[in-house]
Amino acid sequence: MTAPLPDVRGVDHIGFTVPDLDEAHEFLVGVLGCECLYTLGPMRDDGSWMSEHMGVDDRAVMRRMRFYRLGGQAIFEVFEYDDAPGQATVPPRNSDVGGHHVALYVEDLDAAIESLRAHGIETMGDPTVSRGASAGQRWVYFRSPWGMQFELVSYPDGKAYDKNPSAFA
Numbered sequence: 001m002t003a004p005l006p007d008v009r010g011v012d013h014i015g016f017t018v019p020d021l022d023e024a025h026e027f028l029v030g031v032l033g034c035e036c037l038y039t040l041g042p043m044r045d046d047g048s049w050m051s052e053h054m055g056v057d058d059r060a061v062m063r064r065m066r067f068y069r070l071g072g073q074a075i076f077e078v079f080e081y082d083d084a085p086g087q088a089t090v091p092p093r094n095s096d097v098g099g100h101h102v103a104l105y106v107e108d109l110d111a112a113i114e115s116l117r118a119h120g121i122e123t124m125g126d127p128t129v130s131r132g133a134s135a136g137q138r139w140v141y142f143r144s145p146w147g148m149q150f151e152l153v154s155y156p157d158g159k160a161y162d163k164n165p166s167a168f169a
Contacts, residue, residue: 013067013075014102018146019089021064021080027144028076031119032104034068037075041065042082060084070104091147101141101149109138109154116142116152124149133168135160 018024028034041064044050050058061082068076081087092099106112113123124141137155144150161168 011074013077015077015079016102016148017079017081018144018148019080020146021066021078023145024078024080025066028068028070028078031116031121032070032150034070034076037067037069039064039066041080056081057085060087076102091149094149101151103139103151103153106152106154107156109140109152112152112154113140130159133159133161136163 025036029036041062043062043065044060045058048058050056050060050062054060054062061084063080063082065077065079068078070076094101109127113127116123121142124143127138127140130137130139134155136157136159137153139151139153141149141151
């Protein structure tokens, strides 16, 4: 058996692409409370750098990219592309291959939901109370203005797994 990746310390950043970086900025800063760190771009290349290093069409232009910090730790790297042949414009569903969501921990789930709603952001149903190893947790999904799924999760008193890991081994 091959050894796992050595010396991993944690998640450095999460990157995602948006249709409009200004709209995303308003959401990330004004709704989620991120801090904008810096902006880069545009980036284009006449060779094969874009496909080789980014996995996008070589004709794509990364118009702008911004880095954001949230809660003093999580960093979002947010891209906006122009002239990206073959670019999908509909976000994947959670069940699609490549589907994803970003989960944000909050202490007070109900207050966080009220804040989302005050900003005109709808939640996807009412909060769910987890069971089993995740008992003690409540969560709810919501969508960004461009349709990307996010989740609020809260377990201020811990999860059942944290209190008795051997019961769930």
